[in-house]
Amino acid sequence: MAVAPLSQKEIEDRLAELPGWTADADRLTRTYRLGSHFAATALVVHIAQVQEELDHHSDLTLGYNTVSLAVNTHSVGGAITDLDFQLAHRVEDLAPGHGAA
Numbered sequence: 001m002a003v004a005p006l007s008q009k010e011i012e013d014r015l016a017e018l019p020g021w022t023a024d025a026d027r028l029t030r031t032y033r034l035g036s037h038f039a040a041t042a043l044v045v046h047i048a049q050v051q052e053e054l055d056h057h058s059d060l061t062l063g064y065n066t067v068s069l070a071v072n073t074h075s076v077g078g079a080i081t082d083l084d085f086q087l088a089h090r091v092e093d094l095a096p097g098h099g100a101a
Contacts, residue, residue, distance in 0.1 A: 005079030014085050021088055024070075028084045031068040032095050043067050043095055050090045056083045067095075 006014070011023050021030045034040045044062050047069070051057045058071035069091065073081040 003073055003076055003081045003083055005073075005076050005081055006085075011080055018085075018088050018092060023080060026078055026080060027070045027072045028080055028088055029068070029070045030088065030091070031066055034065050034067065037064050040065050040067050046094045047091055050094065051087065054083070054087055054090065056087050058087060 015021055015023060021028055032040075032043065034043060040062055044060060044067055047058075047060060047067070056071075056073070058069040061068040071084045071087055072078045073083050
């Protein structure tokens with residue numbers, strides 16, 4: 001199945017289901033604040049596993065107690081696609097209750 005860029009309306013509608021996520025310069029982005037550096041590091045490891053399972057990878061940044069993601073789909077010219085939202089939902093499942101930084 002071919003991957004196609006989503007329209008701005010589709011992106012806005014899907015973002016309504018993902019509090020804390022935004023569309024910024026053709027990327028989905030989110031930052032999580034955790035209780036410690038260890039917790040943030042553990043989240044990065046879990047996100048990396050999900051990315052391998054989906055074969056879809058974000059730019060992932062580890063801070064002292066924060067984890068930031070930025071994702072788009074390179075194979076369609078860096079646009080936002082359903083693959084990006086699949087990854088965002090999987091990450092949300094890993095990090096429920098972690099507030100935005």
